[in-house]
Amino acid sequence: MAKCIAFHSYKGGTGKTTIASNCAAVLTKRGYKVALLDLDVYAPSLYAYFGKEPRKWLNDYLQGDADVEDVMVDATDTVREYAKGDMAGGDGRLWIGMCSMKKEEVYKMESNSLEGSRSQLRRFILLREQLISNYSPDYIMIDTSPGIRYWSINALAVADALLLTLKVGEIDIDGTNRLASEIYSSLTKYGAKSFLLLNRVAGYCVPDAAFAGGKQQQHDSNDNAHHHHHQHHNDDAAGRGGAGYDPAGLISGKTGMQVITSIPCYCDIQFSSKEFLTALVQPGHPFARQIENLIEAMRLKV
Ligand SMILES: Nc1ncnc2c1ncn2[C@@H]1O[C@H](COP(=O)(O)OP(=O)(O)O)[C@@H](O)[C@H]1O
Ligand SMILES: [Mg+2]
Incomplete structure (x- = not known):
């Protein structure tokens, strides 16, 4: 099941x-089938990153003007190229759905009424169904626009897990709490999980002092803590503690969301655009292991 x-x-x-x-x-690379969707209407990036031209955009699909096969582009060859042929898992596949960079598309989305938003939600539900029936993906991953945009909310509404990404050191506590209490709580009522x-x-390249405190490790639910003692010196950054102000902890405490x-x-x-798949290009880099950690956490918790 996807x-x-x-x-x-x-x-x-x-991030x-x-x-x-x-x-x-x-x-x-590990052999899973993945559909990756760009729904950041204001700042689409997968088109530029993968450099592949789709027949139609996700914007067209959501407006009812395209079929799923017109939108999804096979990007497995890009993964193979970045992984230097090391496709450990054998028959993994990656399809990406891209968002148009044209201004008119943004205006079209923005001018959509509540009715437009509702019919778009129906297209989102159909998109999920058609991806599952036509591609049998193990994972559907959706990159959304930040904040409260109805297409982001619609994307969240069809997801099994909502990952609220925080850039530590620049967290807007009130905004994030509001997002969690107003939007996430209504979506998770129907069974979606949020983290x-x-x-x-x-820790790794930024000293703890640069952020006023860094007690993130207390909320760190994966196995970073175990790496602490036996991995090389600068690889345990996520776990280093500090006293005081802890915005991520405040959000987690207030919303009950687990890290x-x-x-x-x-x-x-x-x-950069050429090296955006760092986890493939530099598989030995600690960033690659962080991605592995996230994948393992998704496997266990979602
Ligand atoms: N863990 C990280 N360490 C250093 N730079 C990062 C990290 N995660 C993301 N970035 C950089 O931060 C910038 C914003 O990331 P991006 O993925 O484009 O964010 P978003 O999609 O949320 O707008 C990019 O330049 C990216 O390379
Ligand atoms: Mg982005």
């Missing part, structure tokens, strides 16, 4: 696209 996972955030630039793309690519995903936590994983800030790796 697991549908949506990456969302209150603010932009928290949704980076993490979603790397997770999707690593899963593909906090902490990104760019202090699915904490990913340190790795300024040393270039997440």
Whole structure:
């Protein structure tokens, strides 16, 4: 059964696209079938990253002007290329659905009424169904627009797990809490699970002092803590503690949302368009293991 996972955030630039793309690519390399959807209408990036031209855009699909086969592009060859042919799992596949960069498409979405939003939700439900019946994916991963946009909410509504991505050090506590209490709580009523995903936590390349405190490890539910003693010196960043102000802890405490994983800030790796699949290009880098941790946490918890 496909697991549908949506990456969302209150603010932009928290790492949704980076993490979603790397997770999707690593899963593909391991032999899973993955559909990766770009629904960041304001800042689409998968088109630029993967450099593949779809026949139609997800925007067209959501407006009822395209079939799922017109939209999904096979990007397995990109994964194979970045993984240098090391497709450990054999027959993994990656399909991506891309969002148009044209301004008119954004205006069209923005001018949509409540009725438009409802009919779009029906298209989202159909999209999930058609992806499952036509591609039998193990994972459907959705990259969304930050904040409260109805297409993001619609994407969250069809997901099994909502990952609220936080850029530690720049967290808007009130905004994130509001998002969780107003939106997530109504979606999780119907069985979806929601988690906090902490990104760019202090330790690896950013000193703890740069963030006023960093007690993230207390909420870190994966096995980072176990790596502490036997991995090389600068690889245990997520686990390093500090006293005081702890915005992620405040959000977790107030919303009851569990932290699915904490990913340190790795300024040393270039997440440029050519190297955006860092977990494939540098499989030995600690970032790659963070992606493995997230994949394992998704397997266990979603
Ligand atoms: N763990 C990390 N360490 C260092 N840089 C990161 C990390 N995660 C993301 N980035 C960088 O942060 C920027 C924003 O990431 P992106 O995935 O585009 O965010 P979003 O999709 O949420 O807007 C990018 O330049 C990306 O390379
Ligand atoms: Mg993005």
